[in-house]
Amino acid sequence: MRQLLSETVRRVRFVLVATQHSGNTGSAARALKTMGFDHLVLVNPARLPDETAHAMAAGAEDVLDGARICSTLEEAVADCRWVVGTTARARRIGLEELTPRQASQRARSILNESDGAEIAIVFGRERTGLTNDELQLCNAGLMIDANPEYSSLNLAAAVQVIAYELRTQLTDDEAESASSVTLQWQPDKAATHGQLEGFFGQTAKILERIDFHKGREERSALFKLRRLFMRWPMDEKELRMLRGILHDMERALRIQSDD
């Protein structure tokens, strides 16, 4: 068995959104620990880890006890440089759709080619998955290809498969030669999600101010912009420049409206 570097492990967080059954939280903790991971974040869980969760964790109680609880997904991934959300709807909403292997290769590149970039793998509710709004916070979608007639992997099974695939990529020397998805950016300089949200918020205000929507659905344009700017991570410098432009634009518009 190979060891994952603990430094690398800590930079990968598994985020469970609004899990209904605490037993599933426990099983998920177990699944990720078997693959050597330990960073669990629970967003707005129906129940905090309880006895059932601990029973299902079966030796992974430390992961469960160390889980951070957040009230929104936004908060959970605010400092992440790359976020991938499990879903069967990625394409429909314009998100890039990756297989577990592709997502793991991407993650590997980001983790290896950066000093401290953090990444998140996000899992939705047992029945309904992630909402479209939650998926909008993701850089890419991840879909586990399954039996079209029976695709109901439970939460822990999905965590198991993805954690397995990620472990394989992170420990496997084969993976090196198999594929090196070279990135054109430096993950540790990538803008964080929090910074991106600030940018989108400011953009939204300006679009309204210049009457860009003209009665059309506001969300639609914002959605497209989000896809465009999140398709490939921006670095902090670039984002600063864009925000500088928006700032000057606001000033230009405001100064003139004061005339």
Next chain:
Amino acid sequence: MRQLLSETVRRVRFVLVATQHSGNTGSAARALKTMGFDHLVLVNPARLPDETAHAMAAGAEDVLDGARICSTLEEAVADCRWVVGTTARARRIGLEELTPRQASQRARSILNESDGAEIAIVFGRERTGLTNDELQLCNAGLMIDANPEYSSLNLAAAVQVIAYELRTQLTDDEAESASSVTLQWQPDKAATHGQLEGFFGQTAKILERIDFHKGREERSALFKLRRLFMRWPMDEKELRMLRGILHDMERALRIQSDD
């Protein structure tokens, strides 16, 4: 989602040896069905599929009900051309040790290069796995690499990982060419260079108008914007939207300066 060929699916049997908890049998049935498999064999189970097993199967009852019951592993794999047994002891007893990926690649070759060869993937008891005698019936050992400090995948988790890996090998065209992370854009819809130049030209005018440069070298900001927007191709629609925004911005600025 891709379909596995039903003829291929049927030639892969999942054999559970002396499973103690019938709930695990049910969960294993579910796991293999999610990945499109349906051929389950139970060797000398502590309990025949009961209510607990059916509850855990959650929609995979057909797999459970169709399971063949055998009294020995020998009987279960008698007509198989290739048998791989999950174990952490393969090397110690002189068996070749394969990863799930290697075993799946092997399985793929056997299934594709033969007319009707059947293969078996064998899983041992929850606590003690397969006996050495049982492993002697296998052509190879299969080990899921796990956290050295916590390697206790449960039975269903192990079935899930291996069934996932096998499905990936059997359905994935990628498997052929290692891996090519495909982009989500269509080159024939990508914006042309001419269109991009128009966008950059319009942006330059606005930057000047809102006094973004403030005495700094104008080229530097334009160069950075160019890098940002050309790093990954934009499609025509996206570019049209951005130009729409710039247009409205010009209008907002112009209208007001006319006031």
